Amino acid sequence: MGKIDYQTRKQVYIDAIEKYGHTAQTMVAIEEMSELTKELCKLINRGGNNMDRVAEEIADVTIMLEQLRIMYDINKEVCEHMDLKVERLSQRMYSVAE
Secondary structure (H helix, E strand, C coil), rough: CCCHHHHHHHHHHHHHHHHHHHHHHHHHHHHHHHHHHHHHHHHHHHCCCCCCHHHHHHHHHHHHHHHHHCCCCHHHHHHHHHHHHHHHHHHHEEEEEE
């Protein structure tokens, strides 16, 4: 299986959005997040022999999150929120307790 560059991926996402529509792709995103939740619960509750399934579901969710960012034209906002949240996490992780 070959590697796919970001521009090719992005075009496939755009084509999928145009073909299936916002509502259908939003529903797929919800379904994929649910499937990841299920696999993570199995990982925790049943002893963790499903890492390949977890990786597959993370890939599915990541693909759908990319499509949501494109569909709703919120990439800049998502990046801004990510920066703020990572900075807050960093402060909690690395600040010296007084």
